[in-house]
Amino acid sequence: MKKGKFITFEGGDGSGKTTQLQRIVAWLKEQDIDVLQTFEPGDTPLGKEIRRLLLSGEHTPVPAAELLLFLADRAQHVEEVIKPALAAGKWVICDRYTDSTLAYQLAGRQLKDTKTLRDMLVWAEQGLTPDKTIWLDLSVEDAAKRMASREAEGEAANRLDNEKIVFHKAVHQAFFEIQQSALQRVERIDARQNIAQVQADIQAVLKRL
Numbered sequence: 001m002k003k004g005k006f007i008t009f010e011g012g013d014g015s016g017k018t019t020q021l022q023r024i025v026a027w028l029k030e031q032d033i034d035v036l037q038t039f040e041p042g043d044t045p046l047g048k049e050i051r052r053l054l055l056s057g058e059h060t061p062v063p064a065a066e067l068l069l070f071l072a073d074r075a076q077h078v079e080e081v082i083k084p085a086l087a088a089g090k091w092v093i094c095d096r097y098t099d100s101t102l103a104y105q106l107a108g109r110q111l112k113d114t115k116t117l118r119d120m121l122v123w124a125e126q127g128l129t130p131d132k133t134i135w136l137d138l139s140v141e142d143a144a145k146r147m148a149s150r151e152a153e154g155e156a157a158n159r160l161d162n163e164k165i166v167f168h169k170a171v172h173q174a175f176f177e178i179q180q181s182a183l184q185r186v187e188r189i190d191a192r193q194n195i196a197q198v199q200a201d202i203q204a205v206l207k208r209l
Contacts, residue, residue: 014143107174
């Protein structure tokens, strides 16, 4: 039985997810909470290789292969990183988890959302569901403006960032549907707000834990 808390951060590209996650980790440490910050895909030695294959654009996996690579990364990540940290009493703060797979690989890639695929996602989790998920909600149009600004400043986009607008709209809609179906677990945060207000809203959610 896990002892710590498992918190995941979700959202489309450009939503400010990683910035807010880093700030919340710093805030939790100020509360004398033992925190592990991690991410998917790629935060294990095996995962680094999977991440390179998935995001570099060197090879383009078909949708089914892309899904399986993400699930392989998750299985390794849960067993090697997340479970040991929770057992040690840490709060694990993870940048992306199963909700991203549902949004990007099933909805974005238009894979048929069958019971078989859902069972595969659960199997890769190995019984580990987040205690709370923070969804940073930002429209596709606003996200595109942020991403364009980042690229103008020299930040390289990855293969998924460069997908067409219809892909990102499907992803955003999927996150909305996930949140509506899991209101107790998934907290929607309005990512249009300034950084300080978004952070305050997230802190308010986590204080309840």
